[in-house]
Amino acid sequence: MKVNKYITIYKDMVRQIESGQRKAEDVLPSENDLCDQYGTSRETVRKALNMLAQNGYIQKIKGKGSVILDREKMRFPVSGLISFKELSETLGKETRTTVHRLGLILPPSEAAKELGTEADEKVWEVVRSRRIDGEHIILDKDYFVKKHVPLLTKAICEDSIYEYLEGELGLSISYAQKEIVVEPAGEEDRKYLDLGGFSHMAVVKNRVFLEDTSLFQYTESRHRLDKFRFVDFARREK
Amino acid sequence: MKVNKYITIYKDMVRQIESGQRKAEDVLPSENDLCDQYGTSRETVRKALNMLAQNGYIQKIKGKGSVILDREKMRFPVSGLISFKELSETLGKETRTTVHRLGLILPPSEAAKELGTEADEKVWEVVRSRRIDGEHIILDKDYFVKKHVPLLTKAICEDSIYEYLEGELGLSISYAQKEIVVEPAGEEDRKYLDLGGFSHMAVVKNRVFLEDTSLFQYTESRHRLDKFRFVDFARREK
DNA sequence: AAGTGGTCTAGACCACAAC
DNA sequence: TTGTGGTCTAGACCACTTC
Numbered sequence: 188m189k190v191n192k193y194i195t196i197y198k199d200m201v202r203q204i205e206s207g208q209r210k211a212e213d214v215l216p217s218e219n220d221l222c223d224q225y226g227t228s229r230e231t232v233r234k235a236l237n238m239l240a241q242n243g244y245i246q247k248i249k250g251k252g253s254v255i256l257d258r259e260k261m262r263f264p265v266s267g268l269i270s271f272k273e274l275s276e277t278l279g280k281e282t283r284t285t286v287h288r289l290g291l292i293l294p295p296s297e298a299a300k301e302l303g304t305e306a307d308e309k310v311w312e313v314v315r316s317r318r319i320d321g322e323h324i325i326l327d328k329d330y331f332v333k334k335h336v337p338l339l340t341k342a343i344c345e346d347s348i349y350e351y352l353e354g355e356l357g358l359s360i361s362y363a364q365k366e367i368v369v370e371p372a373g374e375e376d377r378k379y380l381d382l383g384g385f386s387h388m389a390v391v392k393n394r395v396f397l398e399d400t401s402l403f404q405y406t407e408s409r410h411r412l413d414k415f416r417f418v419d420f421a422r423r424e425k
Numbered sequence: 426m427k428v429n430k431y432i433t434i435y436k437d438m439v440r441q442i443e444s445g446q447r448k449a450e451d452v453l454p455s456e457n458d459l460c461d462q463y464g465t466s467r468e469t470v471r472k473a474l475n476m477l478a479q480n481g482y483i484q485k486i487k488g489k490g491s492v493i494l495d496r497e498k499m500r501f502p503v504s505g506l507i508s509f510k511e512l513s514e515t516l517g518k519e520t521r522t523t524v525h526r527l528g529l530i531l532p533p534s535e536a537a538k539e540l541g542t543e544a545d546e547k548v549w550e551v552v553r554s555r556r557i558d559g560e561h562i563i564l565d566k567d568y569f570v571k572k573h574v575p576l577l578t579k580a581i582c583e584d585s586i587y588e589y590l591e592g593e594l595g596l597s598i599s600y601a602q603k604e605i606v607v608e609p610a611g612e613e614d615r616k617y618l619d620l621g622g623f624s625h626m627a628v629v630k631n632r633v634f635l636e637d638t639s640l641f642q643y644t645e646s647r648h649r650l651d652k653f654r655f656v657d658f659a660r661r662e663k
Numbered sequence: 664a665a666g667t668g669g670t671c672t673a674g675a676c677c678a679c680a681a682c
Numbered sequence: 683t684t685g686t687g688g689t690c691t692a693g694a695c696c697a698c699t700t701c
Contacts, residue, residue, distance in 0.1 A: 189696090191670070212638075217686060228672045230468070233687085241479070246599065246638045249687050250680035254638055360661050361484065367605065367655040369627055387625070387650060389607055400450075400484045400492055412625060417605040419657070423598050427677090429689070455667060466691045471668085487668050488699035 196235035211257035243420030272347035288314040301405040309333040316379040324411040335403040359398040366392040389415035434473035449495035481658035510585035524582045526552040539643040547571040554617040561618045564647040573641040597636040604630040627653035
């Protein structure tokens with residue numbers, strides 16, 4: 188198993204920071220020191236450090252060094268491209284997933300048409316609700332192009348679809364176009380969730396692509412307004 | 426004026442893509458070709474291409490080349506770290522800013538305490554509403570540490586504070602921690618905006634930092650629910 | 664076999680910060 | 683002056699795609 192050096196260094200640094208071994212406002216060893224420590228060249232170390240900076244772990248300051256940033260308020264990363272299972276693991280809350288609908292459909296159906304598939308292209312539809320701390324507050328509607336995902340079962344949908352896609356099927360999920368809007372609650376929202384009087388939902392719409400740029404998934408993650416939170420880290424373009 | 430080669434290449438490619446000179450699904454010239462075209466080394470070309478990939482312009486495919494992605498649905502970039510003036514320019518809509526309050530305050534005040542300043546540290550407070558296509562739908566509440574921003578005037582706040590900070594004051598705005606939540610509308614929302622019956626607001630909270638990691642601004646951008654839209658591009662971590 | 668992007672190296676020169 | 687990160691180079695080897 189071939190492992191990239193800069194990925195190794197990146198993960199090692201993330202571990203050190205998240206474990207508290209290195210604290211906010213500490214300065215990392217210099218790039219030259221890190222070259223010695225990891226037995227590699229400077230450009231490779233810099234690749235790892237740039238990933239840390241891009242993801243909000245450090246700030247590089249010319250002439251000084253790389254300072255570790257305070258990520259206290261950066262919990263709950265709905266940001267990026269992360270599955271619900273990965274999310275609930277970092278949250279450490281008691282969660283449960285219920286599958287309400289699972290089957291093959293032929294677009295055009297309301298949301299599946301976002302996939303822009305051919306008329307005879309079959310699509311998996313999955314509707315699930317998420318219970319967190321005893322309340323049903325998220326409704327996830329997923330649509331997968333069958334060409335890329337030949338089989339889906341209830342068991343897979345209750346566990347983690349992404350784990351199955353990447354692990355079992357070997358799909359390389361690469362990037363997503365993400366959109367957040369607020370919409371009136373629909374019939375299914377009212378049917379499957381504890382809406383608590385809210386008339387609208389915060390909706391995260393995702394169009395997910397594979398490495399070869401083919402669109403293979405459209406998702407709507409519908410959150411009860413009072414429980415919705417999205418956290419992100421952004422750098423200013425030069 | 427020293428200009429970085431890879432920034433030049435990046436901007437040139439962005440221009441070519443956004444002008445339609447290169448279209449979605451086109452393949453860029455190979456990295457070696459680009460080295461010749463720009464008279465530079467491959468690592469420098471790759472730095473530019475990686476920025477393009479990170480920002481959702483292209484997808485690099487091993488053995489094939491760099492494919493231009495369809496950014497049709499990527500308009501309205503509330504994402505990243507962008508000012509309202511920059512935003513409205515890319516939108517091309519008729520907008521107007523009204524300054525409702527501008528002055529120096531001493532925290533702790535409700536929102537300014539997010540800055541975590543000392544008790545005797547003065548803070549600028551700016552409250553502005555944004556009118557888009559004839560409707561007042563956004564309320565922006567900004568708080569700046571006076572130490573970093575000695576003077577603010579009504580004229581500056583009506584134009585672009587960021588332009589002033591980066592241009593006149595020479596501040597290097599570097600990164601931000603961003604949070605999106607939904608909150609009940611407040612007194613000021615009702616006072617300054619056309620709420621149209623909505624009881625809640627979509628709120629984008631920003632904590633903005635300078636290059637030296639000092640926190641200098643806290644912002645709440647409060648949007649009427651039906652007009653709120655946030656678009657982002659995300660890549661999956663390996 | 665030829666061309667593509669992915670990783671890695673060893674060195675160079677620069678701008679900035681600290682002493 | 684020394685040490686830091688920022689940029690750039692010329693070359694190497696690899697894995698993958700295409701022909």
